[in-house]
Amino acid sequence: MELHFWGRVLISLETILFLGLLFRLYNALVGKPEKFRSALRKQGITGPRQKLLLGNALEMKKAKDKTANITADGVPVIHNCGSAIFPVFDEWIKQYGEVFLLALGNIQIVLVDQSDMVREITTCTSLNLGKPTYQAKQMGSLLGHGILTSNGSYWAHQRKVIAPELYMEKVKGMVNLVQESTLTLVNLWKSIIEANNGVADINIDKHIRSFSGDVISKACFGSSYSKGEEIFLKLRALQETASKTSMTGKIPGMRYLPNKTNMKKWALEKEIKTLILKVVKERTEVGYEKDLLQMILEGAKSSDLKPDEIDRFIVDNCKNIYLAGYETTAVSAVWCLMLMAANPEWQERIRAEVLEICNGQIPDYDMIRKMKQLTMAISESLRLYPPASVVSREAFKDMKFGDIKVPKGVNIWTLVTALHTDPENWGRDSYEYNPERFANGITGACKQPHLYMPFGVGPRVCLGQNLALVELKILVSLILSNFSFSLSPNYKHDPTVNLVIEPGQGVNLMLKKL
Template sequence: MKLEFDSQFLISVVFLGFVGLLCYLYTLLVEKPNRLRSKLMKQGINGPPPTLLLGNILELKKAQSATSKSFSETPSSHNCAALLLPLFDQWRDQYGQVFMFSLGPIQILCVNQPDIVREITVCTSLDLGKPAYQLKQLGPLVGKGILTSNGAKWVHQRKIVAPELYMEKVKGMMNIISESAVSVLNLWSNKIEAEGGVADIKIDECLRNFSGNVISRVCFGSNYAKNEEIFLKLNTLQELLSWKNMSRRIPGMSYLPTKTNREIWSLEKDVNEMIVQVVNERKKSAFEKDLLQMVIENVKDDNLSKEDIDSFIVDNCKNIYLAGYETTAVSATWCLMLLASNQDWQDRVRAEVLEICGGRIPDLSMLGKMKQLAMVINEVLRLYPPVTVVSREALKDMKFGNLDIPKGFNIWVMVVSFHTNPDIWGDDAYKFKPERFANGTIGSCKLPHVYMPFGVGPRVCLGQNLAILELKMIIALILSKFTFSLSPHYVHSPTLRLLIEPEHGVNILVKKL
């Protein structure tokens, strides 16, 4: 009798647990998203109808597959928004400047209204924070963050290094940037001589080596071999976590032991352990005045456990990698591609470089005088911005303009769409025209606040100044030594991973001046 009673009790507990789990999943995946959407629908905001559990993921995946197969654009037009994110333009035309869509249960408000974008980008409140879904999905690459005592905000939202101190560090290491650039010049010179005066060079790997060497020495000290191994693993992680792997956005998919997820977990573990090893070696060795030391100094007095301190340092090292390594390499690649296909601008910038430097390696003052080069770089970052989407999450109910955004909703600002909107930039918005920046970013278009290649406001990318200095140095030195044009092997095929990258790389024909 007792055994029968125990069995019935156990069955009841299991049944109630199962019912509770179903209720929880229904609330998380159905009731909460519907409740959030209804609050915006009452304000007249609509969007594509989501399917149960998947939201609009299948539509996005289908559109992405269609564009990757049909793309045949030439370098003369640079409408990356229509190419890489075609559905967003369609949804904007259909539902208005502000619309909503879903990535599974994740509700996203896409804002294309410039006055509201201005309010969002200058908001300093931590209640407009990094999206929780982004931290979960991209956590292996950017870090998952450390919760503060109230469990509501992420520690890594604060700046680990004051921008002015960061720049002082970078200015003091200009020799590292120039030495790394000169190594690229020497490599290209050897290839040109070996190939009889003209070399067909695939520049992507050379530029990654350049930026990797800089970020390794400026940020992480002299252990380049170890840092290079970390960079390679992070680069693989970036590919696995890119937009192309849309299936990971399906609820629960990132937790299943699929082949891709197992590889992601293994790489994340390896990278974290390697960074902690570098940090521990640093603590035992002589003091080095680099950014890693500044990160370590910044948290040593915080009331955090050793595990939290290690996690904080690892997260920020990953973010420095993204800002200073991959961003610089990809932007330099696009810059050389555009100069190779626009000979007049290549000649103009080269003449400026030769006049200012007179054959010398440029210093910080010389780089600051290169107005034509600055115009070109600004235009490159407009057409192929490192930040394609600025994303935030409302951690409490918030109001921007006439929009009441409920807690839990995510906000997207489509940078790549703003950067090439003909209503803002004119009929030549898809063309490479550096002269639009002749008066700086303020005079570049009707609404200059929508130009945000590194983000804007209080959360602007800390690594942007280092990236710009690297870009100016490598482009100036290449122009001073070589002339180049697009190789017949080049295929113009931008693709969206975490950054907009050339899917098949960039080949240019290079010869000495």
């Protein structure tokens, strides 16, 4: 009789537990998203119809718009990168306006393309607005949780580790590393050209990535840079793996499934963590070095982080340096060289400036600061092909921007590609390559400078932008000093999102020695 009683109690408890889990699942998938949508609909914000579990993920994966980037004999002349990679956004903006609602899985997103709201969002300093939680969970394996924690604590620590003014001093000290790595690349291309009777068709992507990886490995890991190169190769593999789940990974539960992609990602995460901590252990045994890793270690030591948090903090910051200093620089350099190859008149103008300023010497920090034409060209390249397609934030408390109340838990997206090519802001030639627009800087290039954000904008601007720009200027100026180049007949214009916006089939250039 007693056993029968306890059996009934156990069954009742299991039923209550099952119903509780069912309720939580329903609330996460249906109840909570609908509550967000209802609050936003009452304010006049609508958007495309959402599908259960998927949201609008399938529409966002819609086939590219091949007419968005018009070419003439294979050379791109109209650069509508945003429409090429996410054509559906153009349709939604026309249909629902500059502020509308969409979803990825059960994640509700307000996409903002309205100038004044963009200004408020990008200049907001409150820790109640930060990197989205879904990025911390889904993409944190690559980007690092260190600056993605919802309460903002790690963001504050990260700012202490690499303060902007200290980082800039470090950047100046890295110029020699950039020069060495660039000369290695230049000599490699010279040997390839000589082996091909004076003209070589080179797919530059892997060479530029190797250059950028070499710089950041030495800058970050000092004498252990060879291990740094191994870490960055694995981080690149992790990036490619993570990009495969950038849409489906936001569907509830997908990131936990032991499928082939997730298992590969988990293995890479473990390997990367082990490698980084091995370098850290060696550093503590060897002693002090003047590199970025030392700054991270000192920042972690002086922080109030708990012992079990320090390892994660160090690993996460190394990952963030990878994305800011390696991946962003590499892809920006490739796009910049592609545009110069497609516009030979600008290539000649910039080359003439470089040769005049350098006068046969290797460009240094003071020289590249004087290169106005080169700076204009890089700014225009970053406008047309920014590293990131969107800037994303999450409201960790109820917030208000303009007349819109954003409920806690809702994400806010700013579509960078659309803002960078809006004819109302940039003029009728907004989809054309015209570095001249930056002759008087960003403020002279457009009506609303705050809408230019290749490295972000406001208080959360990317700390790695100074190193990236120094690398870009030294790299491009040395290439222009040694080679003339044009687009290869093998080049296929194919902007693609792989966490960053990159050439889907690489960039092939025809190179000659000067």
